[in-house]
Amino acid sequence: MEVRLPPYHDHAEHDPEERGRPDWRAKIASWMYWYARRKHQEQRHYEDWNDSWQCIGAQGLPGDLTWEGFMAAHSGRRQGIANTRPLELMTRSDGTLLLPRAYTELLDRWEQVTEHVIARARICSRCRAQGPRWGAWRTPTPLGYVTLCPPCSGAIFQRYTGHLRGVLYESARTRSTRADGYLCRLCSETRATAWDHxxxxxxxxxxxxxxxxTYEGKSTPQSFLKNQEGAALHLLECRGCLERRTLPARYHAALAQMHVEARERHITRSRRCKHVPWIEHVELTHGAYRFKLSCWWHKATWTKDITIAETAALxxxxxxxxxxxEQADVTVPAPRHPASDTTVEA
Incomplete structure (x- = not known):
């Protein structure tokens, strides 16, 4: 059966409801577009890069990609779809990509079943409202996971108001208070499972x-601080951090790195490079965080030191x-007095 490649779509252009939708044709195409872009960039200086690799070329593949080159580059990779490996069954004839009909029917059926399961998992078990596509409403219970929308979760589980602030995690008070009676303090959408400390x-x-x-403990500190709303305030729920005006030690290098990414640039031809440098390595040495940076566009490498004292200040x-x-968010200015036209802060 002939396999037609869908046109290239940038990830940012996808409708949120379409992102991650099971589509085996688009998945195979994404592999080809990725290799076509890499080939395009490897063969040209970065100033000559363009979008020609997004167009289907004379070979019936994206850009200048050839079937032989694609298969050679993909050799040894274990990328699959529905626990199968379509490229091992794919052939090419006169510019046309072919797969066995029975196999394409199997992949079509996989798409249908996956969509059906996702659709059922999106429905709130109490009010039947439809939730986001990828399980943000999934809530653990003693009998397994259920789907609950935020209003229904809020009606069942109480919100945490900081009554254990300053209490040690190992104390008897913490052990006697169940975390699963509360909403998650960060996402405020699902039932909590543990006391974070x-x-x-x-x-x-x-x-x-x-x-x-898991996100707080396993993600990079930079990712948690940048992408999780309320992350810093959550970390400051620790009385020790709040009183010392600090964050846990593993976040110190992250803040130093964020400072370097914002300020450090490669200088070339007396001009400041506009690109954010790539941080290849960081280590703590001689009382400073030493960052090894590289500018991919100018093939330059250098190091930048941020001392422990500078990091503490950051x-x-x-x-x-x-x-x-936070204080600005909770401070609500009083209305102007009609006579004096002055503002009195609440």
Missing amino acids: CHDHGHVRGPLCGSCN VREFVDQTLAA
Whole structure:
């Protein structure tokens, strides 16, 4: 059966409802577009890069990609679809990509079954509202996972109000208080599963669901601070961090790195490069975080040191800004007095 490649679509252009939708044809095409782009960029200087690799070329493949080159580049990779490997069954004849009909029917059936399962998992078990596509409403219970929308979760589980702030994680008070009676403090959408705590000072920070708790513990500190709403304030729920105006030690290098990414640039021909450098390595040496940076566009490498004292100042500045922003959010100005036209802050 002939396999027609769908046109290239940038990930950012996809409708949120379409992202991640099971589509075996688009998946195979994404592999080819990726190799076509890599070939295009390897053969040209970065100033000559363009979008020609997105167009289907004379070979019936994206850009200048050839079937032989694609298969050679893909050799040894274990990329698959529905626990199968379509490229091992794919052939090419006169510019046409072919797969066995029975196999394409199997993949079509896989798409249908997967969509059916996802559709059922999106429905709130209480009010029957339809949730987001990828399981944000999935909530653990003693009998397994169920789907609950945020309003229904809020009606069942209570919100955490900080009553364990300053309490040690290992205390009897924490052990006697179940975390799964609360909403997750970060996402506020699903049932909490555990008490998150600061590993530096031992204080409870709040109840988190399994997903948010894993994200805080396993993701990179940069990712957690940048992508998780309320991340910094959650870390400051630890009384030790709050009183010292600091964050856990593993976040110090992350803030130094964020500072380097924002400020450090390669200088070429007396001009400041506009590209963010790639940080290849960071190590703590001689009282400083040493960052090894590279500018891919100019083939340059260099190092940048941020001392422990400078890092501590960056951390404190970040904490002060976070607390100031929180204070600004909760401060509501009073209406202007009609006679004096002055503002009295509440």
